Amino acid sequence: xxxxxxxxxxxxxxxxxxxxxxxxxxxxxxxxxxxxxxxxxxxxxxxxxxxxxxxxxxxxxxxxxxxxxxxxxxxxxxxxxxxxxxxxxxxxxxxxxxxxxxxxxxxx
Numbered sequence: 001x002x003x004x005x006x007x008x009x010x011x012x013x014x015x016x017x018x019x020x021x022x023x024x025x026x027x028x029x030x031x032x033x034x035x036x037x038x039x040x041x042x043x044x045x046x047x048x049x050x051x052x053x054x055x056x057x058x059x060x061x062x063x064x065x066x067x068x069x070x071x072x073x074x075x076x077x078x079x080x081x082x083x084x085x086x087x088x089x090x091x092x093x094x095x096x097x098x099x100x101x102x103x104x105x106x107x108x
Contacts, residue, residue: 046084
């Protein structure tokens, strides 16, 4: 799903024009980014936690040449889903698996 599709879905659900909804969605994303830069963490209840972590420098290999290279330390954003999200995704996957098993047994 793209940002444009998110804007369209929200716009239809709340009855606001897409341009106004697009502004709100972009402001939300901007606020998340700014919070990560300033606080290194943002927790959204029932959704998950975004956190900035520092990956240490390490030695790696160039896959083409096999030459050893040093990868410098860098900051990355990690996401840990909340329990509500994990539960809904797990339940969805279980339903899909059950449907697949049902369809394959009916095909036999």
